[in-house]
Amino acid sequence: MVEIRRPIQVNDALEKVLSQVIPLEAEEVELSKSYGTILAEAIIAPHDVPLFNRSPYDGYAIRSVDSIHASGSNRILFHVVGHIGAGDFYHNELRENEAVRIMTGAALPYGADAVVMFEQTIEKDNTFTIRKPFRYLENVSLQGEDAKKGEELISKGQLIHPGVMALLATFGYAFVKVSKKPKVGILCTGSELLQVNDSLQPGKIRNSNGPMIEGQLARMGIEYKSYGILPDHLEDCQNLVRKALDENDCVITTGGVSVGDFDFIPKIYKQLNAQVLFNKVAMRPGSVTSCAVLDGKLLFGLSGNPSACYIGFEIFTRPALQKMMGNVRPFLPQTKAVLLENYSKPNPFTRFIRSIYSFDGNQATILPAGFNKSNAVSSIAKGNAFMVLPSGTRSFKKGDVVDVLLLGYEDGVSTWNL
Amino acid sequence: MVEIRRPIQVNDALEKVLSQVIPLEAEEVELSKSYGTILAEAIIAPHDVPLFNRSPYDGYAIRSVDSIHASGSNRILFHVVGHIGAGDFYHNELRENEAVRIMTGAALPYGADAVVMFEQTIEKDNTFTIRKPFRYLENVSLQGEDAKKGEELISKGQLIHPGVMALLATFGYAFVKVSKKPKVGILCTGSELLQVNDSLQPGKIRNSNGPMIEGQLARMGIEYKSYGILPDHLEDCQNLVRKALDENDCVITTGGVSVGDFDFIPKIYKQLNAQVLFNKVAMRPGSVTSCAVLDGKLLFGLSGNPSACYIGFEIFTRPALQKMMGNVRPFLPQTKAVLLENYSKPNPFTRFIRSIYSFDGNQATILPAGFNKSNAVSSIAKGNAFMVLPSGTRSFKKGDVVDVLLLGYEDGVSTWNL
Numbered sequence: 001m002v003e004i005r006r007p008i009q010v011n012d013a014l015e016k017v018l019s020q021v022i023p024l025e026a027e028e029v030e031l032s033k034s035y036g037t038i039l040a041e042a043i044i045a046p047h048d049v050p051l052f053n054r055s056p057y058d059g060y061a062i063r064s065v066d067s068i069h070a071s072g073s074n075r076i077l078f079h080v081v082g083h084i085g086a087g088d089f090y091h092n093e094l095r096e097n098e099a100v101r102i103m104t105g106a107a108l109p110y111g112a113d114a115v116v117m118f119e120q121t122i123e124k125d126n127t128f129t130i131r132k133p134f135r136y137l138e139n140v141s142l143q144g145e146d147a148k149k150g151e152e153l154i155s156k157g158q159l160i161h162p163g164v165m166a167l168l169a170t171f172g173y174a175f176v177k178v179s180k181k182p183k184v185g186i187l188c189t190g191s192e193l194l195q196v197n198d199s200l201q202p203g204k205i206r207n208s209n210g211p212m213i214e215g216q217l218a219r220m221g222i223e224y225k226s227y228g229i230l231p232d233h234l235e236d237c238q239n240l241v242r243k244a245l246d247e248n249d250c251v252i253t254t255g256g257v258s259v260g261d262f263d264f265i266p267k268i269y270k271q272l273n274a275q276v277l278f279n280k281v282a283m284r285p286g287s288v289t290s291c292a293v294l295d296g297k298l299l300f301g302l303s304g305n306p307s308a309c310y311i312g313f314e315i316f317t318r319p320a321l322q323k324m325m326g327n328v329r330p331f332l333p334q335t336k337a338v339l340l341e342n343y344s345k346p347n348p349f350t351r352f353i354r355s356i357y358s359f360d361g362n363q364a365t366i367l368p369a370g371f372n373k374s375n376a377v378s379s380i381a382k383g384n385a386f387m388v389l390p391s392g393t394r395s396f397k398k399g400d401v402v403d404v405l406l407l408g409y410e411d412g413v414s415t416w417n418l
Numbered sequence: 419m420v421e422i423r424r425p426i427q428v429n430d431a432l433e434k435v436l437s438q439v440i441p442l443e444a445e446e447v448e449l450s451k452s453y454g455t456i457l458a459e460a461i462i463a464p465h466d467v468p469l470f471n472r473s474p475y476d477g478y479a480i481r482s483v484d485s486i487h488a489s490g491s492n493r494i495l496f497h498v499v500g501h502i503g504a505g506d507f508y509h510n511e512l513r514e515n516e517a518v519r520i521m522t523g524a525a526l527p528y529g530a531d532a533v534v535m536f537e538q539t540i541e542k543d544n545t546f547t548i549r550k551p552f553r554y555l556e557n558v559s560l561q562g563e564d565a566k567k568g569e570e571l572i573s574k575g576q577l578i579h580p581g582v583m584a585l586l587a588t589f590g591y592a593f594v595k596v597s598k599k600p601k602v603g604i605l606c607t608g609s610e611l612l613q614v615n616d617s618l619q620p621g622k623i624r625n626s627n628g629p630m631i632e633g634q635l636a637r638m639g640i641e642y643k644s645y646g647i648l649p650d651h652l653e654d655c656q657n658l659v660r661k662a663l664d665e666n667d668c669v670i671t672t673g674g675v676s677v678g679d680f681d682f683i684p685k686i687y688k689q690l691n692a693q694v695l696f697n698k699v700a701m702r703p704g705s706v707t708s709c710a711v712l713d714g715k716l717l718f719g720l721s722g723n724p725s726a727c728y729i730g731f732e733i734f735t736r737p738a739l740q741k742m743m744g745n746v747r748p749f750l751p752q753t754k755a756v757l758l759e760n761y762s763k764p765n766p767f768t769r770f771i772r773s774i775y776s777f778d779g780n781q782a783t784i785l786p787a788g789f790n791k792s793n794a795v796s797s798i799a800k801g802n803a804f805m806v807l808p809s810g811t812r813s814f815k816k817g818d819v820v821d822v823l824l825l826g827y828e829d830g831v832s833t834w835n836l
Contacts, residue, residue: 031614031629032644035636049795051618056793058678085680086722087610089621103678105610105722105793107621146789147796154799161826162633163772163798166724169626170795174615192505192523196449197592200469203507203525211449211587215580218453226450259536260476260521262503304504304523306584335753335777354581359753371564375474375523377467377588378565380581381572408579 003259005280007287009391010315010350016277017316018330020293021323024180024249031168034160036221037178038325043154043164046171048144052107056141060099060121060128061112067134075122075129084109099128108140115139157328179326181222185244186213189230189237189256189264190304208377209254209302209309216313219408222321230256230264238268245272245297249324252317255304257288265290265301274299282349282391285374286312305374311352311386314407332386332405337366339387339400346394354383357404366404384408421677423698425705427809428733428768434695435734436748438711439741442598442667449586452578454639455596456743461572461582464589466562470525474559478517478539478546479530485552493540493547502527517546526558533557575746597744599640603662604631607648607655607674607682608722626795627672627720627727634731637826640739648674648682656686663690663715667742670735673722675706683708683719692717700767700809703792704730723792729770729804732825750804750823755784757805757818764812772801775822784822802826 008016026040055061062078070076078099084090086105094100094111102108102115114134121128147153154164160178168176193207194200210226217224227244230237230253244251256265257279269276274292279301281289285308290301298320302312314332322330337357345351354369354376369383370376388403389396396402426434444458473479480496488494496517502508504523512518512529520526520533532552539546565571572582578596586594611625612618625647635642645662648655648671662669674683675697687694692710697719699707703726708719716738720730732750740748755775763769772787772794787801788794806821807814814820 032632035633043799047618050793051623052621056791058676083679084621085609086678087608087622101679103680104676105608105623141791141793146791146794153796159826160633161802162630162637163728163795163801165633166626166630166728166795167799169614169629170624170724172614172616172618172624190505190523191503196587196590198590200465200590203470203502204505205469205523206588206590208584208587212580212584214450215453215578215583219580258476258522260504261501261519262521306588310581310584333777334779335782336780359751361752362754364753373474373559373564375468375559376564377581377584378571381461381585383581384579408577 007280007282007349008278010281010283013278013281013291014316014319017291017298017320018323020277020298021320022296023326024182024324026177027180028175029178031165031173031176034165034168034176034178035162037160037181038327039154039156039158039160039164040177040179040326042152042156043167043171045147045149045151045153048149049147049170050141050143050145053143054105054107054141055102055115055139056104057115057117057139058103059115059117059139061094061102061108062099062114062116062134063094063096063111064114064134064136064138066097067114067130070130070133072131075131077127077129080126080128082109113137113140155328157326159327159329182249182321182324183247184217184222184224184321185227185248185251186210186224187227187230187240187244187251188254191232191262193229195229208306209304212306212310212380213252213254213313216310216318220318220321232262234264234267237264238271241268242272245294245299250298250300250321252300252302252313254302254309257290257301257303269299284347284349284351286352287349289316291316303374306377307354307380308374310380314386315352332407335364335404335406336401337364337404339396339398339402340365340367342398343368343389343396344394347389347391350391351389353387353389354379355385355387355404356383357385357406366402425698425700425767426696428699428701431696431699431709432734432737435709435716435738436741438695438716439738440714441744442600442742444595445598446593447596449583449591449594452583452586452594452596453580455578455599456745457572457574457576457578457582458595458597458744460570460574461585461589463565463567463569463571466567467565467588468559468561468563471561472523472525472559473520473533473557474522475533475535475557476521477533477535477557479512479520479526480517480532480534480552481512481514481529482532482552482554482556484515485532485548488548488551490549493549495545495547498544498546500527531555531558573746575744577745577747600667600739600742601665602635602640602642602739603645603666603669604628604642605645605648605658605662605669606672609650609680611647613647626724627722630724630728630798631670631672631731634728634736638736638739650680652682652685655682656689659686660690663712663717668716668718668739670718670720670731672720672727675708675719675721687717702765702767702769704770705767707734709734721792724795725772725798726792728798732804733770750825753782753822753824754819755782755822757814757816757820758783758785760816761786761807761814762812765807765809768809769807771805771807772797773803773805773822774801775803775824784820
């Protein structure tokens with residue numbers, strides 16, 4: 001007799017998974033190694049940026065008051081009394097009709113409150129003239145105009161990208177507090193599986209899910225330990241899952257989640273006394289995607305079918321791992337796009353179709369990436385997005401606007417709107 | 419006298435850069451290390467996928483001919499003569515009204531041409547009955563339906579992402595031929611620059627461009643060598659640039675590209691006898707972005723201003739590095755979005771505004787990421803996109819649809835449509 005499982009909706013399953021996530025601790029990493037990690041503290045400006053009034057151009061720093069009467073018929077003469085390269089500091093105060101030659105980024109000398117660009121002057125020996133008045137603070141980058149001391153600039157839980165690294169460097173963070181990354185164990189089940197470097201044998205296929213999940217984790221910048229292909233024996237299997245749980249923060253298995261005679265994963269969950277969050281989801285492919293939790297650690301039981309496995313990871317495992325890292329934007333980026341061909345199948349469950357998203361300069365389009373079954377591998381190789389068709393719909397037409405989840409992002413979005 | 423430079427258009431500058439790119443050689447990498455590299459060979463199916471007719475479900479393999487007369491009032495009985503787990507192979511040929519219990523993914527036995535799902539049967543001891551006829555090849559995953567032997571599935575020059583890794587694994591690629599990644603040298607100029615861990619001093623700022631570019635390269639999965647802050651002496655500077663060129667495929671400098679008294683980069687290009695491709699681009703910020711080529715190696719002279727530096731890298735350096743790796747999709751992904759506030763400044767040059775792109779479930783929106791000057795650092799930390807306003811335009815209004823370049827992608831698009 002076949003076990004009857006009750007499917008739950010994708011959103012409900014996702015909520016169950018995320019509610020079990022225990023965020024990881026923080027650690028300090030070198031700034032140069034911080035790309036792709038998640039900030040475990042807010043960046044609050046420890047000082048103004050700029051730290052001082054500075055020149056945004058190469059030119060002359062003057063006292064604006066000296067330029068008031070300048071005009072084409074009354075050019076005003078300034079005496080150049082010094083020269084400030086960027087990083088230099090001029091210690092005297094400017095006096096009447098004095099100017100200091102100043103380079104981009106350099107601090108204005110005391111008394112100076114405007115900058116004349118070279119092209120606004122006629123230079124002669126150690127003097128120059130100008131033909132227009134300059135306003136107070138004209139051509140001056142003001143202290144604090146970019147960031148004010150005490151201002152929260154980037155909140156905790158944001159991805160550290162190159163722009164954030166620039167800000168951290170500005171504030172002198174040689175080290176930065178980030179969330180630890182989860183350690184993830186990968187185990188593949190299936191007595192039909194060969195290793196990648198094995199020759200083909202009748203009835204067997206090479207294990208593609210293992211390398212695929214390694215890539216999905218590498219895309220997230222997460223390290224993993226691969227435990228290879230599980231032995232075809234329940235107790236050995238169970239011991240290996242137990243070992244992987246001990247050694248990692250999260251364990252992913254592929255295959256063995258269905259109701260077939262050799263589907264060990266439900267039995268292992270039971271024997272380990274893991275709490276099963278769900279074992280059937282109202283989605284295609286990937287309806288057998290399962291998730292359990294033991295001692296605060298998540299076990300993802302992904303399908304053995306490559307397309308279903310890929311989607312199960314991106315929809316459930318990815319956001320859970322992001323949340324473990326404290327990422328406030330754990331979900332795949334979404335958009336909408338125009339469907340380029342009819343899609344007539346009914347969708348009793350939410351359907352995720354591996355698709356090719358593109359933007360032609362005017363509009364975003366989406367096209368299924370070829371052969372579309374749960375066991376397909378070519379379409380995950382060709383696709384860069386999932387087209388998402390809600391359950392209870394059918395007969396989408398060329399030209400319809402549909403929901404799209406974009407893959408291949410390093411960053412995500414903050415809410416799940418589907 | 420100030421040197422007058424003629425600005426060239428962004429597209430022309432980009433074309434000049436890309437025309438100088440010399441693609442790097444190929445190398446073999448382990449499949450598990452291949453994520454984020456670019457394929458240096460097409461993937462052509464060495465065999466069909468599936469390799470054999472297989473069962474997509476757990477059930478019974480039968481001869482469809484035996485089911486022709488099945489109906490509710492005429493249930494047909496089958497004898498279960500064997501059991502095939504996935505990976506097993508049943509060597510006998512099925513005879514009349516025989517069936518073999520078969521698991522998902524297993525090869526159909528000789529003679530079998532349809533699969534009955536468990537839920538379509540009434541089982542009793544070693545037999546079952548069915549109440550409907552099965553068509554020839556019903557519930558069978560056909561040999562070659564996913565990929566045909568000899569078919570080109572993924573072309574050379576595509577990014578290796580997790581789906582591609584699954585395909586490579588399926589075909590037994592334990593190693594894959596990919597383009598080498600460029601080695602990039604980073605040198606920062608500016609006598610105002612402090613190291614990240616230095617205390618602040620009057621007139622000085624910490625070097626943020628170096629760590630930022632390290633992040634921009636890390637985002638592309640490219641390794642770099644940082645040569646630190648250049649000495650304040652032309653000849654030493656030049657020697658260091660020479661050394662960086664010798665040790666790398668591409669050299670990035672920051673700062674020193676303007677026409678100020680301490681702007682060494684143009685002098686260094688001249689003394690090294692490098693061919694200057696451009697030294698002024700009709701863009702804001704980043705108009706001083708320069709590029710030269712020497713012995714087939716590109717030298718990028720990026721602005722010392724963080725926002726300008728960031729944009730110069732993403733618009734010019736990034737696609738050049740992608741093209742060096744043979745990536746057929748070297749450009750930042752584009753989209754369009756609705757502007758959320760008025761932007762009234764005129765745009766004599768193409769303007770790239772660090773912005774926050776988001777998609778609320780219905781529409782894509784874009785908002786400038788705060789303080790918007792070429793020397794700003796907070797806006798690059800807050801932004802995830804560039805809003806692009808064409809030259810010769812002005813007075814964009816809230817609600818206008820504008821062009822957007824998305825950052826934080828691992829992958830790009832194939833054409834530049836702006």
